[in-house]
Amino acid sequence: xxxxxxxxxxxxxxxxxxxxxxxxxxxxxxxxxxxxxxxxxxxxxxxxxxxxxxxxxxxxxxxxxxxxxxxxxxxxxxxxxxxxxxxxxxxxxxxxxxxxxxxxxxxxxxxxxxxxxxxxxxxxxxxxxxxxxxxxx
Numbered sequence: 001x002x003x004x005x006x007x008x009x010x011x012x013x014x015x016x017x018x019x020x021x022x023x024x025x026x027x028x029x030x031x032x033x034x035x036x037x038x039x040x041x042x043x044x045x046x047x048x049x050x051x052x053x054x055x056x057x058x059x060x061x062x063x064x065x066x067x068x069x070x071x072x073x074x075x076x077x078x079x080x081x082x083x084x085x086x087x088x089x090x091x092x093x094x095x096x097x098x099x100x101x102x103x104x105x106x107x108x109x110x111x112x113x114x115x116x117x118x119x120x121x122x123x124x125x126x127x128x129x130x131x132x133x134x135x136x137x
Contacts, residue, residue: 021047024043024050025047025051025057027043028043028060032060032067037068045061055084055088058084058091062075062094075098078094
């Protein structure tokens with residue numbers, strides 16, 4: 001009985017706390033899956049304001065930004081995700097897809113300058129699975 005009383009006393013405090021970073025991240029995911037990418041970006045940015053170390057939220061933010069045509073911000077978000085979680089394969093695939101045209105032109109330019117293609121590709125061009133982009137949503 002005492003535990004029930006404590007829970008009842010604390011319930012209003014939890015209600016006042018508002019949505020958590022995870023709540024915002026999940027909302028962003030839902031909005032993205034529904035094709036509402038601008039709303040997904042807004043929710044994911046709120047999530048990241050509360051928890052800037054959430055690599056998956058950064059990856060999802062990148063996906064939403066990409067769908068809005070904001071490729072520079074998209075790439076930055078994937079790189080931030082990978083800074084936080086270097087083994088996040090979805091972010092590697094998304095970054096690879098987002099930079100495919102740019103990476104290819106860097107490789108071609110450096111090959112004509114006599115540098116090996118692997119060196120020209122740079123540290124961000126790791127290609128664990130060169131398939132279609134992982135939508136993150």
